Amino acid sequence: MTPRENFISRLNGDDSVPLPVFLRHLSLGMDIINVRTPDVFEGSFNYELSAKAIVATQRYFGEDATVGSIQSASLNSDVFGGEVKYPEYGMPMMMTAPLEGVKDVSSIPVIISERNKSNIKSYSIVREQLPDVAVVANVEGPMTKASILIEVETLAMSLLSDDGYAEDVIRLGVEHSMMFIEELHKNRSIDCVFLASATDNPDLFSTDVYEKTALKWVRKMTSAVDKMGYPTIFHPHGYFSDLDKSVMNKTVETGIKGFQYGDGNDPGTVTSMIDGRCTVMGGTNIVPTLLRGPEEKIRSETKMHIEACSAGCHIFMPSCSLHRGLSLDNLTVMMNVVKEYNKLNYPNP
Numbered sequence: 001m002t003p004r005e006n007f008i009s010r011l012n013g014d015d016s017v018p019l020p021v022f023l024r025h026l027s028l029g030m031d032i033i034n035v036r037t038p039d040v041f042e043g044s045f046n047y048e049l050s051a052k053a054i055v056a057t058q059r060y061f062g063e064d065a066t067v068g069s070i071q072s073a074s075l076n077s078d079v080f081g082g083e084v085k086y087p088e089y090g091m092p093m094m095m096t097a098p099l100e101g102v103k104d105v106s107s108i109p110v111i112i113s114e115r116n117k118s119n120i121k122s123y124s125i126v127r128e129q130l131p132d133v134a135v136v137a138n139v140e141g142p143m144t145k146a147s148i149l150i151e152v153e154t155l156a157m158s159l160l161s162d163d164g165y166a167e168d169v170i171r172l173g174v175e176h177s178m179m180f181i182e183e184l185h186k187n188r189s190i191d192c193v194f195l196a197s198a199t200d201n202p203d204l205f206s207t208d209v210y211e212k213t214a215l216k217w218v219r220k221m222t223s224a225v226d227k228m229g230y231p232t233i234f235h236p237h238g239y240f241s242d243l244d245k246s247v248m249n250k251t252v253e254t255g256i257k258g259f260q261y262g263d264g265n266d267p268g269t270v271t272s273m274i275d276g277r278c279t280v281m282g283g284t285n286i287v288p289t290l291l292r293g294p295e296e297k298i299r300s301e302t303k304m305h306i307e308a309c310s311a312g313c314h315i316f317m318p319s320c321s322l323h324r325g326l327s328l329d330n331l332t333v334m335m336n337v338v339k340e341y342n343k344l345n346y347p348n349p
Contacts, residue, residue, distance in 0.1 A: 002132035003064035007315065008191060011231050011257050011279050015313040018346040019306065020064035021338055022136065022281070022315055023331070024194070025322040026071040027091055029053025032060055037324075038086040040070050045118040051125035058130055060328070061335055065134035068123030068189060071321075073140070073148045078113045079176060080149055091323055097151040105168050110175045112183055120180075123189035134191040137184050141197025141236065142217035143205075145173030152199055159209055167213075174217055178224055185228045192257070193225045194233045196321065202247060203238040210236075211250050219254040231257035233281060235320075238262070241269035248273040263287065263319045267308035274312055281315045283334075290318060290330050298330055302337040 001009070007020040030040060033053050040046050040053070050070040058066045072092045074084040080098035087093065099105060112120075127135050140148065146169045147155045158166035184190045195218065202210035214236070222232040234256045240248055241261070251259065252274060260281035261270045271280050283305040284290055289297055306316065316338050322331070 004132050004134040004191060007064040007134040008231075010313060010315050011192060011233070013276075013279060013313050018342040019338060020315050021061075021335065022065040022134075022317050023057075023061060023063045023322055024067060024136070024138065024317060024320075025054075025057050026067060026138065027323045028326060029057040029070060030089075031324045031328070032056045036088050037090060037092060038088065041072060041074060041084075041092050042086045045075065045115040045122075047118040047121040047125070050119070050122040051129070054122070054126050055129050058133055061331065063133075063335075065136050065191075065315075066126065066130065067138040067194070068126040068135045068184075069119050069138075070122070071138050075115055075119060076145075076148055076176075078115045079111060080108070089324065094148070097149060097154070099149045099169065100151070100154075102150075103165070105165075105172050108172060110172065110179055112179055116180060116183075120183050120187070120189070123184055124187055127189045135189060136233075137181055137190040137193045137230075138196055139177045139180060139193065140173070141195040141200040141214070141234070142170050142174050142177075142221065143201075143214050144197045144199040145177060146170045147199040149173055152204075155199070156205060159205060159213070170213070170217055174221060178221065181225060181228070185230075190230065192231045192233060193221075195221065195235060197234060197236040198320075200234075200236040201238040202236070202240070202243060207243065207247055210238075211247070215250055215254055218251075218256070222255040226255060233258035233260060235260035235262065235281075237320075239264055240273070241266040245273050252277045258315065260317055261319075267305050268311070271309050271312040271314075276312055279313045279315055280309045281317050282309065283316045283318050285319045286322070286326070290326060290334065293327070293330050293333075295330075295333050298333045299337050302334050303341075306338070306341055 074092035082098035083095040085093045200214040258279045284302045
């Protein structure tokens with residue numbers, strides 16, 4: 001089987017194939033090809049450098065699935081506004097929220113901007129150059145996108161005092177994300193959709209808001225993506241292993257095919273809660289383990305996550321997205337543990 005087939009098989013619940021890896025590196029590739037952040041992001045988005053960085057990173061590590069473009073929340077700025085700063089070797093920084101001070105969002109047009117189009121071109125190049133690797137559309141989850149558009153504090157206050165405004169902002173963000181996914185679908189650039197959902201978080205706004213608002217929109221997005229023929233992966237932050245199992249039940253019932261747990265969760269507990277209803281995705285903590293090491297801690301923690309998730313169908317991922325500045329050597333140590341596991345358990349893949 002190709003890495004692409006292996007990844008999709010696992011995402012569809014087949015654990016008879018080797019354990020695939022999805023690193024979800026969103027800016028790490030700029031270190032691999034040694035380019036400055038403004039070279040990719042400033043002005044018109046440089047889709048050729050973006051694709052070069054993604055392809056080079058996949059070839060460096062040999063992962064089974066990759067995103068199709070260098071990513072940043074700043075890619076929303078030319079659609080919705082906002083001031084962005086581009087550090088030479090750091091991540092783009094949103095200095096002002098795109099919709100800061102905008103009280104009525106009902107008349108804001110939802111468009112695919114020129115930078116969005118360039119972003120899509122990066123996906124197309126990656127698809128062409130890595131035909132045997134799964135390409136994953138990385139888009140923000142509903143409340144996460146809303147928190148980018150109006151900042152998380154404003155979203156929190158709106159949910160408390162003016163939920164109609166919060167709902168309008170979430171809807172606007174979801175409409176844009178879905179338009180972006182539809183464009184990727186048209187040129188057959190992707191194999192699945194990943195909802196990056198730091199702010200879709202039961203610990204941040206309460207489990208009630210998470211269940212009634214975040215999951216309502218996740219269900220809508222998952223249903224629309226499913227009609228296009230793609231599975232959806234959901235990565236909310238929060239300590240799900242500390243919550244009542246009913247929260248996980250409602251999460252899985254949205255129709256997602258993969259659930260990635262974040263930092264601080266107990267992988268065995270999460271796997272038990274999911275109980276085979278979708279694929280468990282997760283692994284080594286970025287902070288502090290992959291950031292600081294040492295090597296033995298990386299090895300032992302990686303083994304722990306693999307063993308703890310083995311009771312379910314598992315795809316290995318580090319705890320969140322990977323960005324420039326992270327040690328390539330530490331990531332290689334982690335990757336080698338997964339390769340050793342597969343060699344022992346799947347000798348004839």
